[in-house]
Amino acid sequence: MQSLTLDSDNRERVAAAIAGDALTVACLCAAWCGTCSSYRATFEELALRHRDKTFVWIDIEDQADIVGDLDVDNFPTLLVQRGDTVAFFGTMLPDGAVADRLVQAQAAATPEELARLAASSEERRAWQRDCNLRVLLGS
Numbered sequence: 001m002q003s004l005t006l007d008s009d010n011r012e013r014v015a016a017a018i019a020g021d022a023l024t025v026a027c028l029c030a031a032w033c034g035t036c037s038s039y040r041a042t043f044e045e046l047a048l049r050h051r052d053k054t055f056v057w058i059d060i061e062d063q064a065d066i067v068g069d070l071d072v073d074n075f076p077t078l079l080v081q082r083g084d085t086v087a088f089f090g091t092m093l094p095d096g097a098v099a100d101r102l103v104q105a106q107a108a109a110t111p112e113e114l115a116r117l118a119a120s121s122e123e124r125r126a127w128q129r130d131c132n133l134r135v136l137l138g139s
Helices: 011-017 034-049 096-108 111-118 122-130
Strands: 002-005 023-029 054-059 077-082 085-091
Touching: 002 011, 002 034, 011 054, 023 034, 023 096, 034 054, 034 096, 077 096, 085 096, 085 111, 085 122, 111 122
Parallel strands: 002 054, 023 054
Antiparallel strands: 023 077, 077 085
């Protein structure tokens, strides 16, 4: 699909891009973070390998009004979502191969599997309440 950078001028476009059932992979980072700066190219390469998914780069400080309440402990933090089901939310090693395996594993899961996993622990139930990018964008 596409790779987008969320900014205050394109929120409606990003919301529209993630409205379908395709997998969304969002990277939450900060401009001041050296690891994020170097990971950006890796994230863009990942998007090129997975053209059927939507990739969104989000600077948590520039977009604090949207993601300010999310618990981002370290960088990079990835959020993987299909539809309204948050499949993964957490810190990743800044390694393209690790992120690629995560994306492949989430893409291979059926919607029923993702729903079952989403309800399987308090942490994952919290992801559904707090980390749904569609809800955060108001779409």
